[in-house]
Amino acid sequence: MPTSFHASGVAVELDQIHHRYAGAVAVESVSLHIGAGELVALLGPSGCGKTTLLRIVAGLMRQSGGTVRIGGEAVDALPTNERGAGIVFQSYALFPHMTVEANVAYGLRARGVSSPEARATAAEMLAMVQMSAFSKRYPRELSGGQQQRVALARTLAVRPRVLLLDEPFAALDKNLRLDMQIEIRRIQRELGITTILVTHDQEEAMSMADRIAVMHAGRVEQFDTPEAIYDRPASLFVATFIGTANLLPGRLARHDGAGFSVDFDGGGRLALAEASPCSRAGAVVLATRPEHLALAPASADAVPATVEMVLPLGPSLVYELRLASGGTAKVTQPRTAELPRFSAGDAVGLRLRQGSPASVFAG
Structure with a gap:
């Protein structure tokens, strides 16, 4: 690990960010406060606005409205650099005609840093990402994971x-992606x-991020910890986009004191x-894992x-059930001797595990 490089995290604030693209709303009324040193994932399906939001933070795109602050400073009028x-x-964008060392030093040289200092910093950064032995190679001689490093x-x-990380693992196979x-x-x-990660992979966001902003149709549906979101x-969008959820229509009743x-x-x-989030009596959809x-x-x-x-x-055992109402449900339980085991065709009763969460949405 390097001894001289230390990044002090700064807060990033997005205040009512709005952006239209070709007449359509790409991002609408997005406000996020990302704490210093925090890793936040922007998660959602293709076209939800997450990459647009990242490019607005980077300065590669100018928003139609709202303010971006980095370290408390409004940066809307500042260029990317x-x-x-x-x-x-996602594509890594390495210069194919330059060695690994020259690629890493390029940004420093473009800023007027002396050649010896740029080489020293490049060596430091390559040590950080465990690529020191590849400094004289060219990008074509590297694997996808090595190019990413x-x-x-x-x-x-x-x-x-x-x-800012824009789908950085999309081109890697599953094992290398985890590494x-x-x-x-x-x-x-x-x-x-402070890091912002754009991804459409829920497992990636859930395992890496301190908090996740789940986006849908240009809006943030929920911004919270992975555990709270799950x-x-x-x-309902968050319930179905993150993990697997059973959606059970029914009628909510409130019992005084019970x-x-x-x-x-x-x-x-x-x-x-x-x-x-819904506690009003009447038609609802119960969402449960x-x-x-x-x-x-x-x-x-x-x-x-x-x-x-x-x-x-x-x-584990995964049960696929047909409810008496005609709907379906999935139940996962450990494969242990303590729990009864059922077979196809068995009539069973479905309960919520004691202490387990369930979400109620207006039907």
């Missing part, structure tokens, strides 16, 4: 205040550099200690269902 934001693109070293060489996720997270934590989604319950058309009910549901023999106080399929998945 004066904002202190370094960006690593060089692109990261080149970006960090100019001492950015904010690191690079771990490596970039390690470097980010050791440097303490356990307490703020909208919480809530959701009653289902095919019979049965699920008791809830709280109903969030497969591992938050439990199966037991059919009984009058459980939601009736029939097992359609059982899939062993390592240490």
